[in-house]
Amino acid sequence: MPEQRLTLTPASSSPPDSRPRSQTRAHALAEREAAYRANDLVAAAEADQRLTDALARALVLSDQ
Numbered sequence: 001m002p003e004q005r006l007t008l009t010p011a012s013s014s015p016p017d018s019r020p021r022s023q024t025r026a027h028a029l030a031e032r033e034a035a036y037r038a039n040d041l042v043a044a045a046e047a048d049q050r051l052t053d054a055l056a057r058a059l060v061l062s063d064q
């Protein structure tokens with residue numbers, strides 16, 4: 001049986017975690033909106049912090 005080799009190539013030249021970060025921002029925003037709709041102010045405050053953190057990371061990356 002011939003030897004099989006696995007070759008890994010990057011999907012893109014962008015940083016490997018750039019897409020998950022944008023998903024994190026979208027997820028944090030969706031969680032925030034759901035918490036406010038449910039009138040869960042504790043969950044809303046936590047989601048606000050996650051959204052703020054995600055946006056701050058995005059701003060830092062955009063300056064690079």
